[in-house]
Amino acid sequence: xxxxxxxxxxxxxxxxxxxxxxxxxxxxxxxxxxxxxxxxxxxxxxxxxxxxxxxxxxxxxxxxxxxxxxxxxxxxxxxxxxxxxxxxxxxxxxxxxxxxxxxxxxxxxxxxxxxxxxxxxxxxxxxxxxxxxxxxxxxxxxxxxxxxxxxxxxxxxxxxxxxxxxxxxxxxxxxxxxxxxxxxxxxxxxxxxxxxxxxxxxxxxxxxxxxxxxxxxxxxxxxxxxxxxxxxxxxxxxxxxxxxxxxxxxxxxxxxxxxxxxxxxxxxxxxxxxxxxxxxxxxxxxxxxxxxxxxxxxxxxxxxxxxxxxxxxxxxxxxxxxxxxxxxxxxxxxxxxxxxxxxxxxxxxxxxxxxxxxxxxxxxxxxxxxxxx
Amino acid sequence: xxxxxxxxxxxxxxxxxxxxxxxxxxxxxxxxxxxxxxxxxxxxxxxxxxxxxxxxxxxxxxxxxxxxxxxxxxxxxxxxxxxxxxxxxxxxxxxxxxxxxxxxxxxxxxxxxxxxxxxxxxxxxxxxxxxxxxxxxxxxxxxxxxxxxxxxxxxxxxxxxxxxxxxxxxxxxxxxxxxxxxxxxxxxxxxxxxxxxxxxxxxxxxxxxxxxxxxxxxxxxxxxxxxxxxxxxxxxxxxxxxxxxxxxxxxxxxxxxxxxxxxxxxxxxxxxxxxxxxxxxxxxxxxxxxxxxxxxxxxxxxxxxxxxxxxxxxxxxxxxxxxxxxxxxxxxxxxxxxxxxxxxxxxxxxxxxxxxxxxxxxxxxxxxxxxxx
Numbered sequence: 001x002x003x004x005x006x007x008x009x010x011x012x013x014x015x016x017x018x019x020x021x022x023x024x025x026x027x028x029x030x031x032x033x034x035x036x037x038x039x040x041x042x043x044x045x046x047x048x049x050x051x052x053x054x055x056x057x058x059x060x061x062x063x064x065x066x067x068x069x070x071x072x073x074x075x076x077x078x079x080x081x082x083x084x085x086x087x088x089x090x091x092x093x094x095x096x097x098x099x100x101x102x103x104x105x106x107x108x109x110x111x112x113x114x115x116x117x118x119x120x121x122x123x124x125x126x127x128x129x130x131x132x133x134x135x136x137x138x139x140x141x142x143x144x145x146x147x148x149x150x151x152x153x154x155x156x157x158x159x160x161x162x163x164x165x166x167x168x169x170x171x172x173x174x175x176x177x178x179x180x181x182x183x184x185x186x187x188x189x190x191x192x193x194x195x196x197x198x199x200x201x202x203x204x205x206x207x208x209x210x211x212x213x214x215x216x217x218x219x220x221x222x223x224x225x226x227x228x229x230x231x232x233x234x235x236x237x238x239x240x241x242x243x244x245x246x247x248x249x250x251x252x253x254x255x256x257x258x259x260x261x262x263x264x265x266x267x268x269x270x271x272x273x274x275x276x277x278x279x280x281x282x283x284x285x286x287x288x289x290x291x292x293x294x295x296x297x298x299x300x301x302x303x304x305x306x307x308x309x310x311x312x313x314x315x316x317x318x319x320x321x322x323x324x325x326x327x328x329x330x331x332x333x334x335x336x337x338x339x340x341x342x343x344x345x346x347x348x349x350x351x352x353x354x355x356x357x358x359x360x361x362x363x364x365x366x367x368x369x370x371x372x373x
Numbered sequence: 374x375x376x377x378x379x380x381x382x383x384x385x386x387x388x389x390x391x392x393x394x395x396x397x398x399x400x401x402x403x404x405x406x407x408x409x410x411x412x413x414x415x416x417x418x419x420x421x422x423x424x425x426x427x428x429x430x431x432x433x434x435x436x437x438x439x440x441x442x443x444x445x446x447x448x449x450x451x452x453x454x455x456x457x458x459x460x461x462x463x464x465x466x467x468x469x470x471x472x473x474x475x476x477x478x479x480x481x482x483x484x485x486x487x488x489x490x491x492x493x494x495x496x497x498x499x500x501x502x503x504x505x506x507x508x509x510x511x512x513x514x515x516x517x518x519x520x521x522x523x524x525x526x527x528x529x530x531x532x533x534x535x536x537x538x539x540x541x542x543x544x545x546x547x548x549x550x551x552x553x554x555x556x557x558x559x560x561x562x563x564x565x566x567x568x569x570x571x572x573x574x575x576x577x578x579x580x581x582x583x584x585x586x587x588x589x590x591x592x593x594x595x596x597x598x599x600x601x602x603x604x605x606x607x608x609x610x611x612x613x614x615x616x617x618x619x620x621x622x623x624x625x626x627x628x629x630x631x632x633x634x635x636x637x638x639x640x641x642x643x644x645x646x647x648x649x650x651x652x653x654x655x656x657x658x659x660x661x662x663x664x665x666x667x668x669x670x671x672x673x674x675x676x677x678x679x680x681x682x683x684x685x686x687x688x689x690x691x692x693x694x695x696x697x698x699x700x701x702x703x704x705x706x707x708x709x710x711x712x713x714x715x716x717x718x719x720x721x722x723x724x725x726x727x728x729x730x731x732x733x734x735x736x737x738x739x740x741x742x743x744x745x746x
Contacts, residue, residue, distance in 0.1 A: 039698045040694065041702040043700060043701050044702060046706065046709075048682065068697070068698065073669060077670060077672060077690055077691075083691055083694075084687075084691055085686045085687050277701075297446055297450060299451075309421065313420070313421075314458050315456070315458070317446070317450055318450075318457055321412070321441075321442050321456075322412070322414060324441065325441065327412055328416050328705070329414040329415075329416065329418065329419065331701055332417065332418075332701070332705065333419065336419075
């Protein structure tokens with residue numbers, strides 16, 4: 001697993017870099033964004049439409065797939081790629097975040113996590129080894145070790161416990177995974193919130209164990225933006241240069257660019273796809289709320305500069321009509337646009353890094369999420 | 374408007390025929406099926422996906438579009454084709470059926486129909502001229518005259534009144550439309566239920582007025598199948614040979630083939646698309662209810678003989694998973710399949726008529742809707 005990450009260029013004035021992550025199902029050029037396909041589909045889109053927007057990989061959720069349809073069925077169907085007929089890389093989240101945020105009853109012990117299914121209350125106990133095994137059987141390309149996540153503003157003692165248990169689980173995950181002799185990649189998740197002492201401890205302990213990549217978890221959960229960015233910056237400085245860095249669940253373009261300038265390589269978020277379904281569309285000029293009456297007779301596309309299928313064919317007036325009529329096609333066309341918009345920004349970011357123009361690029365794009373057109 | 378219908382072949386042993394309907398937005402080869410796009414979209418699909426399945430035209434609903442977004446807006450946007458960015462033929466239903474079936478308060482007078490919007494109760498009065506004008510402004514290719522429809526088992530006097538008013542409205546529609554000097558086509562709708570005396574009267578009176586095509590309305594609403602077919606047969610025998618015949622709202626393949634053998638050219642129905650969203654899928658072997666547990670680990674496509682995007686890529690097991698998870702993508706992929714299945718059957722029917730093999734074709738296909746695989 002030594003040759004799975006190659007840095008291809010570095011920006012001279014920031015820590016931004018382009019790189020290639022090699023996985024069993026192909027390469028991912030970074031900085032990259034993975035659309036969320038929790039249940040094995042990007043909501044509303046066919047895989048062909050996801051591909052057309054330029055997605056290099058998708059993110060699925062081990063927790064959801066473990067509950068339904070269940071790992072056994074997916075294994076029987078030849079693994080997740082075969083089951084869902086997606087042949088590019090898949091990153092599976094370990095499900096830690098989902099367990100802690102969705103389950104009504106969670107009890108974390110050193111041995112593992114006991115929780116009740118948010119669907120039917122079934123009591124489930126999972127060890128970190130179980131979670132690796134689930135993802136191993138899914139056959140995903142990038143596996144995430146089980147972590148222990150506590151909310152923002154938790155007491156220092158519970159944050160400390162979260163780091164201790166996350167390290168303990170990471171160690172067991174690494175050992176268990178090594179025994180599998182798989183070409184899949186195992187990444188670790190660092191915790192510690194914005195408490196630098198704890199975050200540093202978490203990162204150092206995970207580096208000591210050794211992973212194919214490192215994720216920053218437990219960020220973007222309510223902490224002040226300056227402390228968020230400071231934590232990202234100090235973390236990437238501490239993380240090994242020659243391994244990919246993944247900032248989990250961060251979706252605002254502004255934050256993404258700041259994080260890329262600080263050396264982050266990988267992102268995922270429901271933001272572009274969820275916002276699309278809610279009728280909030282991104283444009284090069286700002287965000288556009290399609291239900292607004294001012295678009296009732298607007299013949300323009302969402303974004304004149306956008307080349308996606310939706311913008312090449314449909315007016316804001318038609319998209320407003322579909323949204324107001326609650327048509328499924330509204331979710332489809334809006335998702336195509338927002339996903340294309342995101343992936344296009346990542347294409348431009350990679351170019352900007354290669355041409356040393358990321359700082360200029362940022363100036364043009366930094367306020368598109370705050371300003372409504 | 375004399376050259377808008379050309380018969381291209383006739384089956385020697387039935388009244389089935391192939392033909393071409395020429396419209397301002399291109400030709401439709403018949404027998405043809407139009408997917409329903411009430412609000413200007415086939416629910417769940419992009420126009421590109423509708424095109425890919427081989428749709429030659431779509432059907433929209435003047436009633437729905439008149440209420441929302443309103444004819445004025447669509448006119449301002451350059452007409453319906455421009456508003457929804459669909460450049461093939463569009464047939465617009467007059468909205469009669471929707472007024473009588475959706476509105477809580479309907480009062481039909483000779484002058485027109487008074488009803489309250491099913492959306493907000495607004496009182497609306499429409500004359501047959503208004504309804505032509507709405508469709509004229511929509512710019513659809515085939516306009517339907519406003520008819521008066523009464524439910525199955527209505528009293529004979531109300532059925533008689535419905536025929537009388539339908540003829541009166543048809544006459545006014547024809548006159549009003551002539552004044553427009555449009556290249557759009559105006560079709561009339563015959564009523565009379567399965568009462569042959571009334572149906573005959575309705576047909577003869579509409580022929581006397583003269584339309585570019587003739588629709589049979591008020592059928593497939595609960596009457597016994599034998600009487601339905603007898604009415605279709607006697608109606609087509611009475612209708613002019615050199616004009617297209619349209620059997621409105623009939624969706625079962627079995628009924629469609631019987632009607633085609635009796636000389637019907639055009640069909641529309643929500644059945645394939647609505648069933649798709651409800652998880653009932655059509656196959657060459659019978660219908661398939663995707664939520665059934667037996668498909669949980671089924672690696673086969675919906676139909677091995679089908680060449681649609683869904684069948685080329687996805688297993689029943691994955692489609693069941695998407696359906697059970699209530700994913701939007703379930704509606705999308707299922708609709709692609711059912712629409713492809715329907716349009717493919719129509720392609721095969723046209724071939725079978727041209728090769729005089731429609732009777733043999735029917736034998737293989739007639740029970741696919743009753744039998745569940």
